[in-house]
Structures are given as structure tokens and as C-alpha cells.
Amino acid sequence: MLLAMLVWSVDSDAARGEPVSTVVQMPEKSSALVTDGLESDLPILKICGFDWAPYSYHEGSATVGVLIDLLKRAELNHELQFNFMPLQRCLAAVRQGYQDMILYSSTPHDQLVMVDTVVQYHVSGVIVGSQSKHQSFEGLTQFSGETLGVLRGNPIFQSLKHYQGIQWELQNTGKSMWQMLMRGRLDAAIGDYLSVTPLEVYRQGDVRFLQPALYVVPIRMAVNISKAQLVPGLNQRLAQMLEKGTVDHLYRRHGVEPFSRVQTMVDEFHQRQREKTQKARDMAESP
Template identity: 25%
Template structure:
């Protein structure tokens, strides 16, 4: 039997096994607009909607749950979740998780500051003596995470980080560029928050699943279908819908995307 036929049969049996027990693939994630978020009771976002479409094409039913990111990681470790949406690849998790060859999206971690206390950082050294708001469980790269030049202060949510920024409790906030733009708009911070020019790190986001019977084949099928979908006009429309354009550094105007939220690299 050809290898491709064996892979398809094995993947089909995996999905069939889930259905036979009335089970769904349990996926956890943290709200991370515009990639995944709750919009008045409806889940939306570029990566969420992309994943839903891919799993529908594969015939896999999914049960979704929003949790703080550290709780998502604990659920994976404890076996209470089958996978996580928008997780960064970490070699430390290779023994636990399987990552598709095709990423869902790419994030760019940048810094935001309040215009009243401007810190237009261009290098890591420019953070010396400052306090930077972070998100628990997120990986921002070795240089940033290992530096002793500044203080990292976590907050329970991305919104809380920006609230602390406006109150002067932190000097800067680190988060994804597109997430930051989204939050600035949602929180009404146009003209009050700016983006520093320095890019802290770039990361790819994945839909990763726990290792288990048949999961490696499911991951292969997911990657192949995701790659196909990304070539379609429907994906281009989704990307444009959720802020494919970039905003200039400096003060964000009301006419552009504005600023906000998230983690990750653990993410």
C-alpha cells in the first residue's frame, strides 16, 4: 500500500476514534486579539477562524476553551487539553507537543510607551533602568528575557498591562505589533500611546497538540490543509480583515490601527 494511503487511513482512524467516544479535540488558548478573541460571545480572529476552517475540512470536531496563558500550559502538561492555539515553538516542549510544519501566523514583539513619558527605545540597552510590562508564560527571546538591565513586571491580562502603562506603574509594555494596534483602538488610547521602533523578537505561532496515538498524522494533515488554505482568496480576505496593514512608529493616529495586548512566546 502506498505510504500516502497509509497516512490517510491512519489519520481517518484517529478522527473516527474521537467520534466513537463522543469526544472532541480539546483546544485551549488565551484571548489574543486580533488572532483569537471573544466578541460578545462569539469567537473570532485570524488564527481562530483559519483553524476552524482547516479542522472542518479534515472532519475534526473541536472543543474550545479560553484561559490565561499559564493555565493553558498547565492544562497541556496535565493532559487536560489536547492542544493549544497560537503557541510558539519551544524545544523544551518537544517531548510533550507536536508542531505542524506550517505556522498559523507570525508575530512581531515590539514595545509601547505612553506619550506623556516617552521612551522610544531603539536597542535593548535603551531599556536600562526601566520597568517593562510583560505577560506570564510568554517567551520574548533570550536576549530580552535574560537581560538584567531592566525589570520585567507581569500583569494578569493585556488590558491590565496597558492600564498600568497609562498610570505610570510601568514604563513600557511589550506585545505583538498587531495585538498592540488592536488594543490601542479598543481601549481608546489613540494619540496617547506610541510604538517604539525596536523589534524585540519575531516568532511564529502554531496549533500544537499533545503527543499521542495518531496525533503525528493529524498534525501532518493539518499542516498540508493549512498550507493549501493560505493560497486561497478566502485566507487573504481574513488576513486583511484582521489588520494586515502596519502602523507607523510614534504616536498612533485615530485614522490608523491602535495599540495593544499579548504574550507570547510560549505562548
């Protein structure tokens, strides 16, 4: 379900309700972008993902992003090629061996070997305009009588729509949803911290992500089983870059808060979840 969430959050084809094929056809000519634009004798590592700033996106003719930069620094001894495609197509391509690595995966799949070191989280929650009266997220009941935007097909909506008194505005694309929020036609929107909302909107302080988040899930890179030998070294290099602050530097370089701050948010979220679980157990056991 979480993979489906990512499809609907960032893939415009899926957001419009168009079917995304999981049967991968080999292209006659690759549209991959080579990282350095130079010929190399190194073996090619074909990496697929999609336009999801700040993690992977296009800047002019270049493929850039936090994950792109991390892989370039990971010393994989391969020539890196990046292909953008819908998430389910990318997943199918890696499982079938047409692509070697997927940038975004949240659950194990057959034929895939997951990279254990986490350098990205999918943090979903409520985003409001800077003038909103809401300063924190205490529960959806605080939005009774208000209009909230959510992307059409977003699986999280199934668990939210039963809240009474909220008018839900289903949007086909993230862009249209954020435009409505900025124009005051929405009181809030369900979105992903840092990534779905246009980055410049965050930089300008026009929107706020209410704490705590609705849910958090780690996103991992994964490789086809034929490339499993790359995973131990990649895990080690990513862990080293976390420890040395390289990951934080790259987050800042791409215009967002450092990963360590996101990690703190995630740790606090899990602590609150543990406290809620313990409180529920104590209440259930009390006479």
C-alpha cells in the same frame, strides 16, 4: 522559556503569581464551546487555548479569533470544541490526551506533533505612547532615565534588568501596564506586537511598536500523537490559505495588520540578526 513568556504575558492567574497546575483533572461536564452550536455525527476534536486576541478570544458567547476561523476552514472532518485554560494546563492536557490540540506551542514536546505551517509569531518589543520622542528601537540604552513597564515574571526581564539608568515598573497584569502607559506614568512598556496591547488602542493610534523588535519566535499549533494523521492535511490547508490571502483577510477581519506585513517584519528582523552576527565575526577575525 518562551512558553513561560506566553503564560506570563496573557494568563492573568499566572500574572498574579498564582501557581498553574500541570496535573489535569477530567471535568465532570465539559465547558467546551461547539463551533456551530449544532449536533453532529462527526468525531469531536477538543482544542485548548486561552484568551489571546486576535488569535482566540470570546465575543459574547462565541469563541472567535484568527486561529479559530482558520481551523473552521481547514476541513478537518471533526466537530471542533474549544476550551480556554492556562497555557501549562492546556499543554499538559494535550500531552496526557485529555485534549487533542493546543493552539499555542513554541517548542517540541513528547507526545505532541507540531504543525509546521506558521500563521502566528510572538513578536516582543518596546511599545511607546503616540507622543513619545522615540521613533525607532536602537537599544535599551536610549531609555536611560526613563521608566519602562514589564509584566512581573516575564522571563525576558532577566536579560534586560542589568541596563543602567532604567527604572523598571513591574506589573501584575497587561491591563494595568497599558493603563499606566496611556496615562503617561510609563515612558514605554515591553509587550507583544498586536496581541497583548488592547486592539482598540492600536486602531486609535495611541501607541506605537518600535522597530526593530527585541525578539521573534514562531508559534505553532500541535496535536496529541494520537491525532498525528490530521497534521499533513492541516499543514496543506494552512499553506493554501496563506497563498490565497485567506490568512491576511482573517487578520484584517479581527482588526489588526495582515499576516504578510508581520511576516515582512519577521524577515527584516532575521536579516538584521544575520548582519549583526556577520559583523561580529568580521570584527573577531580582523587583525
